[in-house]
Amino acid sequence: MKPMFLRTCAPVVGLGLLPLLLAPAIEVPKEPLKLQLPKPAFKGTPKHAPPGVNLEPARKGPRPVLMVPKGTTLLSKRKRVTSSDPEPIIGELSLVTDGSKEAAEGEYVELGPGIQWVQIDLGKPAAIHAVVIWHYHINARIYHDVSVQVSNDKKFRKDVKTVFNSDHDNSSQRGVGKDKEYWETHEGKLIKVNGAVGRYVRIYSKGSIADELNHYTEVEIFGKPAK
Ligand SMILES: [Ca+2]
Numbered sequence: 001m002k003p004m005f006l007r008t009c010a011p012v013v014g015l016g017l018l019p020l021l022l023a024p025a026i027e028v029p030k031e032p033l034k035l036q037l038p039k040p041a042f043k044g045t046p047k048h049a050p051p052g053v054n055l056e057p058a059r060k061g062p063r064p065v066l067m068v069p070k071g072t073t074l075l076s077k078r079k080r081v082t083s084s085d086p087e088p089i090i091g092e093l094s095l096v097t098d099g100s101k102e103a104a105e106g107e108y109v110e111l112g113p114g115i116q117w118v119q120i121d122l123g124k125p126a127a128i129h130a131v132v133i134w135h136y137h138i139n140a141r142i143y144h145d146v147s148v149q150v151s152n153d154k155k156f157r158k159d160v161k162t163v164f165n166s167d168h169d170n171s172s173q174r175g176v177g178k179d180k181e182y183w184e185t186h187e188g189k190l191i192k193v194n195g196a197v198g199r200y201v202r203i204y205s206k207g208s209i210a211d212e213l214n215h216y217t218e219v220e221i222f223g224k225p226a227k
C-alpha cells in the first residue's frame, strides 16, 4: 500500500500538470517557400554515381514544397561574401549572392582545390529556415563534403550550428555527416533549417566528381530577423 501522502498528492500533482501537457504547442503559421529557379542546362541526372559517393536516392516527381514560417524572406541577396580563397581562380565572390543563377560561363566563381568555404554575412542575426545552394549546373556533378554551418561568430570558432553535412566518412574532419550527397541541378540543393540563429552562414565543399576545384553560382538564405 502506498503511503498516504503519495496516494493523495500524486494525482493532484498529475492533474495540475495536465493542462500544460495537453496544451498544443504554439503553432507558427506556415507558407510554402517560393523559389525562382534558373533554366535547366540538362535533363535528368546520370543513373550511376562514381564509387565512394554516398548518393541520395533518386527522387520521383517534383520536389516537395518546403513549408516555412510565414514572413520568411530572402535575406542573402547582395550580402557580403568572404571565402577561404579570397582570390578566386575565375569570377568574383559577389557572384554568390548577386541573384543570378543561370548555367553559363561568367555566372560562377571558381575557388581553389581541396576544402574551401564561402561565408555570407547577413548583416544581423536571423532565424534561418532554408538554404539553397547552386554550386554549378552546366553539367551534372556531385560536390564532396558539403556542409552548412550557422554562427554569430564571424570566425566560426564558437556557437557553430551545423545544419547540413554530407561528409559521411569525415574526410574533411568537421565530423561525420548524416546527409546524403546529391547531383547538382538547376533546382539547387534545398536545405531545410529549423530556425538556427546566426548572422553568418558558412558553406564548405571539397571539390567534385569533375575536379578538385570548388564552384558557386548562387546561394540563397531564407529566414526572419532574430527576435
Ligand atoms: Ca550568382
Ligand SMILES: [Ca+2]
Binding pocket: 144, 145, 166, 167, 168, 169, 170, 171, 172
Ligand atoms: Ca567525405
